[in-house]
């Protein structure tokens with residue numbers, strides 16, 4: 651285990667930002683903390699990184715105690731700084747050179763540029779980089795000391811799909827090198843695609859922890875049938891459709907979890923037909939359950955992106 655966290659607690663006034671969290675991260679895995687804004691992901695990550703102090707609980711990183719051996723831990727980990735911390739008037743190459751100079755052992759600047767696909771933009775001032783390029787630069791800055799563990803805090807927030815995929819390949823490359831990555835995100839697809847294991851957090855607690863596949867299969871044998879209906883029937887009525895195990899209604903949007911799709915579909919179409927003229931059925935489709943469904947089932951809420 652490269653990270654061991656036990657009974658971690660951090661309180662801000664009346665908010666229990668981290669409320670008794672325990673987990674372990676294995677060497678070489680991409681470990682994700684997935685949860686909505688304010689769930690306590692950043693606080694947990696920054697306590698492990700040694701940037702904040704916990705109120706109670708213990709954290710060890712590569713066998714070192716985060717309270718007592720902070721400086722040694724710093725040599726072994728990489729932390730992604732958010733884009734605003736980039737020095738605006740230095741170019742990409744200058745920033746990486748500056749950062750490599752802080753460490754006894756560092757990765758050559760050429761290799762860093764190559765890993766994050768910024769070789770061609772090496773002379774561009776950081777303030778003129780696109781959002782995706784800035785994020786990739788901040789990930790490169792986290793990798794200058796060739797860390798055993800790289801911490802990435804919501805690295806793709808606000809990026810367009812292409813820029814997100816660019817960052818995903820950087821993370822996949824780190825994994826293929828056997829490095830450990832600790833990732834926080836509130837994007838379900840990102841967690842599902844990148845993480846070997848995911849801790850789902852809400853209100854400072856871990857409410858589930860497993861591989862993405864097991865999180866889904868452990869919570870859902872059913873398929874999700876989604877549609878919009880106006881006016882929307884009551885959740886009670888929808889829940890009584892055949893083979894429906896649970897129902898979620900938000901505005902006109904309905905999700906029915908069904909263990910027999912044809913039977914449930916038949917009932918939905920029947921209902922729409924019987925109420926033809928005063929009920930509109932839109933966007934009816936069936937899909938497999940996702941992490942989004944798992945979160946909804948565990949918390950009763952959707953993660954808002």
Ligand SMILES: Nc1ncnc2c1ncn2[C@@H]1O[C@H](COP(=O)(O)OP(=O)(O)OP(=O)(O)O)[C@@H](O)[C@H]1O
Pocket residue numbers: 662665666667685686687688689690691692693694804836
């Ligand atoms: N320095 C602080 N002072 C007071 N409250 C704080 C502080 N840092 C975090 N909090 C509160 O603790 C809770 C957890 O915040 P945290 O930033 O860890 O969540 P998060 O899951 O990382 O969310 P986000 O995605 O918004 O960063 C929130 O309610 C937040 O307002």
